[in-house]
Amino acid sequence: MTRNHLTQMAQKYMDYDMIALHTDVPELPEGRIRLLHAVLSHQPSAVTHKDLLAVVTSLVQMGLDIHDQVDNEAGASGGGIRGMRSRQLKVLAGDYFSGRFYNLLAQAGQIDMIRRMGDAICELNRVKVLFYSKMKQMKLNAEDYLRHGSEIKSGLFLSFTHLMSGLYERLWPEMIERFTRCELLVQELNRAEEHGASPHGWGVWHILQEGSEEDRRTIADDGADPNAKELLMSKYSVADKLVAQLLQTVGQLQQLIARLPSDKLAKELQLLIEPFLRRIGPMPAAGIKELG
Structure with a gap:
């Protein structure tokens, strides 16, 4: 799996106008995702779902990283209404990515993986x-x-x-x-x-x-x-x-x-x-x- 292919697969579920316009989306954890995908490619029990697992991991990690931005900003100067709205949008963006993760795994019948990632x-x-x-x-x-x-x-x-x-x-x-x-x-x-x-x-x-x-x-x-x-x-x-x-x-x-x-x-x-x-x-x- 090439670097661009992995990025394109994940980006397909991350492109959302409201998020792109109003939040600073963290960088995709590309190195870790490529490492995981490469190792799963050599596991008989995971090779069939390696692409799916790489995508959902990207989504969850992005959601976690966005929520961390909110946590780090909470103790800083509020920035008034603009700052409050920015934090609210980041919370929603993180929840959105997490929601896609649950949805994709459930559709694939990967219920055990939902539990483990949870x-x-x-x-x-x-x-x-x-x-x-x-x-x-x-x-x-x-x-x-x-x-x-x-x-x-x-x-x-x-x-x-x-x-x-x-x-x-x-x-x-x-x-x-x-x-x-x-x-x-x-x-x-x-x-x-x-x-x-x-x-x-x-x-x-x-x-x-x-x-x-x-x-x-x-x-x-x-x-x-x-x-x-x-x-x-x-x-x-x-x-x-x-x-x-x-x-x-x-x-x-x-x-x-x-x-x-x-x-x-x-x-x-x-x-x-x-x-x-x-x-x-x-x-x-x-x-x-x-x-x-």
């Missing part, structure tokens, strides 16, 4: 409550931030583990967790290189954990000079540390892929890792040896 959504909501609670209470450390973030990105995809057999079933949970951790690290690296510092990015939690008392006060102060925060990101080598973690995680992911029974699948999944490798940039000899 259970996964409940577990994701539990993880999110724990994550946001820790964040609000300032009881989060940098590793917690990555761990919970990976759990949130990978949780829905774990609901397909039962469709896999043998070594695939054993490797899938760790493979999807490593893949989503790579996605999160790239996202955080992009944040770290922006002007200022994201209020809740990995770099902030790293400085709160490792920084001096004065630096911790500065990075936690919403009213602090963005230039001062940018200097702190540089002082604590946030971008370099994220690149090092991305290098390590990509290496772990490649080791998992090398254990797969299908060489054809391994080559296909290697293509999905290339954006992470490009984001790392030129690697030192030691890093190349580790990945090999």
